[in-house]
Amino acid sequence: xxxxxxxxxxxxxxxxxxxxxxxxxxxxxxxxxxxxxxxxxxxxxxxxxxxxxxxxxxxxxxxxxxxxxxxxxxxxxxxxxxxxxxxxxxxxxxxxxxxxxxxxxxxxxxxxxxxxxxxxxxxxxxxxxxxxxxxxxxxxxxxxxxxxxxxxxxxxxxxxxxxxxxxxxxxxxxxxxxxxxxxxxxxxxxxxxxxxxxxxxxxxxxxxxxxxxxxxxxxxxxx
Amino acid sequence: xxxxxxxxxxxxxxxxxxxxxxxxxxxxxxxxxxxxxxxxxxxxxxxxxxxxxxxxxxxxxxxxxxxxxxxxxxxxxxxxxxxxxxxxxxxxxxxxxxxxxxxxxxxxxxxxxxxxxxxxxxxxxxxxxxxxxxxxxxxxxxxxxxxxxxxxxxxxxxxxxxxxxxxxxxxxxxxxxxxxxxxxxxxxxxxxxxxxxxxxxxxxxxxxxxxxxxxxxxxxxxxxx
Amino acid sequence: xxxxxxxxxxxxxxxxxxxxxxxxxxxxxxxxxxxxxxxxxxxxxxxxxxxxxxxxxxxxxxxxxxxxxxxxxxxxxxxxxxxxxxxxxxxxxxxxxxxxxxxxxxxxxxxxxxxxxxxxxxxxxxxxxxxxxxxxxxxxxxxxxxxxxxxxxxxxxxxxxxxxxxxxxxxxxxxxxxxxxxxxxxxxxxxxxxxxxxxxxxxxxxxxxxxxxxxxxxxxxxxxxxxxxxxxxxxx
Numbered sequence: 001x002x003x004x005x006x007x008x009x010x011x012x013x014x015x016x017x018x019x020x021x022x023x024x025x026x027x028x029x030x031x032x033x034x035x036x037x038x039x040x041x042x043x044x045x046x047x048x049x050x051x052x053x054x055x056x057x058x059x060x061x062x063x064x065x066x067x068x069x070x071x072x073x074x075x076x077x078x079x080x081x082x083x084x085x086x087x088x089x090x091x092x093x094x095x096x097x098x099x100x101x102x103x104x105x106x107x108x109x110x111x112x113x114x115x116x117x118x119x120x121x122x123x124x125x126x127x128x129x130x131x132x133x134x135x136x137x138x139x140x141x142x143x144x145x146x147x148x149x150x151x152x153x154x155x156x157x158x159x160x161x162x163x164x165x166x167x168x169x170x171x172x173x174x175x176x177x178x179x180x181x182x183x184x185x186x187x188x189x190x191x192x193x194x195x196x197x198x199x200x201x202x203x204x205x206x207x208x209x210x211x212x213x214x215x216x217x218x219x220x221x222x223x
Numbered sequence: 224x225x226x227x228x229x230x231x232x233x234x235x236x237x238x239x240x241x242x243x244x245x246x247x248x249x250x251x252x253x254x255x256x257x258x259x260x261x262x263x264x265x266x267x268x269x270x271x272x273x274x275x276x277x278x279x280x281x282x283x284x285x286x287x288x289x290x291x292x293x294x295x296x297x298x299x300x301x302x303x304x305x306x307x308x309x310x311x312x313x314x315x316x317x318x319x320x321x322x323x324x325x326x327x328x329x330x331x332x333x334x335x336x337x338x339x340x341x342x343x344x345x346x347x348x349x350x351x352x353x354x355x356x357x358x359x360x361x362x363x364x365x366x367x368x369x370x371x372x373x374x375x376x377x378x379x380x381x382x383x384x385x386x387x388x389x390x391x392x393x394x395x396x397x398x399x400x401x402x403x404x405x406x407x408x409x410x411x412x413x414x415x416x417x418x419x420x421x422x423x424x425x426x427x428x429x430x431x432x433x434x435x436x437x438x439x440x441x442x443x444x445x446x447x448x
Numbered sequence: 449x450x451x452x453x454x455x456x457x458x459x460x461x462x463x464x465x466x467x468x469x470x471x472x473x474x475x476x477x478x479x480x481x482x483x484x485x486x487x488x489x490x491x492x493x494x495x496x497x498x499x500x501x502x503x504x505x506x507x508x509x510x511x512x513x514x515x516x517x518x519x520x521x522x523x524x525x526x527x528x529x530x531x532x533x534x535x536x537x538x539x540x541x542x543x544x545x546x547x548x549x550x551x552x553x554x555x556x557x558x559x560x561x562x563x564x565x566x567x568x569x570x571x572x573x574x575x576x577x578x579x580x581x582x583x584x585x586x587x588x589x590x591x592x593x594x595x596x597x598x599x600x601x602x603x604x605x606x607x608x609x610x611x612x613x614x615x616x617x618x619x620x621x622x623x624x625x626x627x628x629x630x631x632x633x634x635x636x637x638x639x640x641x642x643x644x645x646x647x648x649x650x651x652x653x654x655x656x657x658x659x660x661x662x663x664x665x666x667x668x669x670x671x672x673x674x675x676x677x678x679x680x681x682x683x684x
Contacts, residue, residue, distance in 0.1 A: 002554045009551030017539040076537075085535025085594075088499045089552040090521035149371070153364055157354040166350060167368065170343040171375050174382035181385065201382050212374060216367050219288050223502045358463055441464055 006091040010099025015106050017076060024072060025107070029114050032065035036119055050123050055183035058127060059176050061115050062108070062136075062143075067165050069107045070147035073100050074155040083221065093218035101148045101210075108140045131186045135195070135202065139179040142206040143172055149213035152220045178202045225428060231421040238414035245407040253404075259323050264407055266316040268415035269309050270338070274376070276306030276419065277345065281373035284366035293434065296362035299369055300352075301426035303345055305419060310342040337380040344372040450513030452477040452602055452632035453498065458507035460493050467493040468504070469656040480633040482643045484676060485653035491636040494653070495606045498634070499529040511602065525553055528600030530608050534591040538580035542571055542590050545579060546597055553598035565593045568623055585616040592620060605635035609642065621646055640672045652679045
């Protein structure tokens, strides 16, 4: 369908364009890894403590590098002055939102793909577990989706980069709590049935915060 | 001052006096916590009102986006401002209450934490508005943050509540609360609502006057050009 | 027969400032209309409203007799827009840029059309170079290719000559006039010389209103200049 063709064209364009801008993607990845390294100096802890801190460390790394990456989503449109070109094309505003969100989800996934093995390697705690990965993937959807709405808003204010974190971080508290708790339970040897409560929160957050930005996005980009 | 403001002032003054008499004279001292428990009659109404304020901001955010009448954003913004003051009071009274009962000023208890997150979201609401120079955009983005923020509150509360908590369970409508205590609480809530409307009228009128003055100024400058 | 474009009582307000005041304008099909006026007269705002980037505060726009609404993607695909901004991504090549837009406009057989239009704007040889490495004139030509890509029946050009040298300017107008599709062209300009050469008719805008409209029946550049200053200095 034409709608999805446009959505994926926007996502693909963003991914290609940002990957070509190697400084950006490498800085974001380096930042994520640096966050993990700073933890080592912040708390010199034994193996058992590391295990209990691991979920939090992962999500601090995701949250902060996520802010950096999501902040970029509209800055590239702004730098090239392309937003109007998108708005004038026969594509609905919500399709632009979905395309942008999918593009940014791909970037979050790249960050996660790097952070998981690096964490495992540095701290000798395996966080690579199918359920942990599922939790992370599901949380990424809502995380990026609401981030994209705020990123579009932020880029239209005077203080661009500052706006996203102060608005975004408190809003995604539920996701971070649920994802961190679920990951903790699984790393402690729990089963999937032990984390259904947390999964429900994540899924509910995803559904609500994909729908709400989908509806509200048009009010941000209009003139 | 407009008439409705005076009326609201009168009603709130009377209700506050009644509520104070109930809280400090009529109401019995709670058995385990002692006198400090009386802060409950302030803490809970303030919490209800903060939530109500943000609900008003949410509703008028939607109305603004649909109608584009600045008036509705003034209502939303005024309500958010009062809500932020109330949310600050939740945190402060919560801390005052926590110190003698739990021995610490701050505890990461579920409801205090939820209130803190709510407070941060609406603080961001005002910081971000101040970063926008165009009036119309300020209203539009304010509405969007007001809508998203309010929808987020219950999810925040729900996610935090999954963690173990020391906060007293809501026991208002069980047998847990003595009859006089319940009456006192309801009166305090009503008094706080009256205060909400009083501030609402004051802020809203102030905001509209500000707007009118800015318009007149612009018009005068244009004529002198 | 319906007009290609019809504006009814178009008003655009920014706060208390009216950028457009009750603009009524109808343009027949296959005509070339020039919009003249000082900076701030509302030329760009009108173009932006016609291209659906901007909502009018009041009034309506009709394209081929149908009302233009924000979510009417079909009607929007009849419009091509060239503005001050190129709407091109500097990290992508010319070909990738056009490929991207051809997906947004849902073109059939995009590769063929892209090659064709790239040849027309003399950029075929550099199709795989990043747009970031292009000169101003090349960017503007590619931008025109982008605007014409989906063969719009209405072409809106907002000061297309800005920053172009004489040769690029002539190439631009030649392409606009000789592209195979039948189309209505509306452009804004400060250049009287090309205006008298190209347009079928012109309007002059002042403080958000259309204050003058005239057919171009062999008018000379100096005549136009005279009319322009009379309209702008004369009675309000």
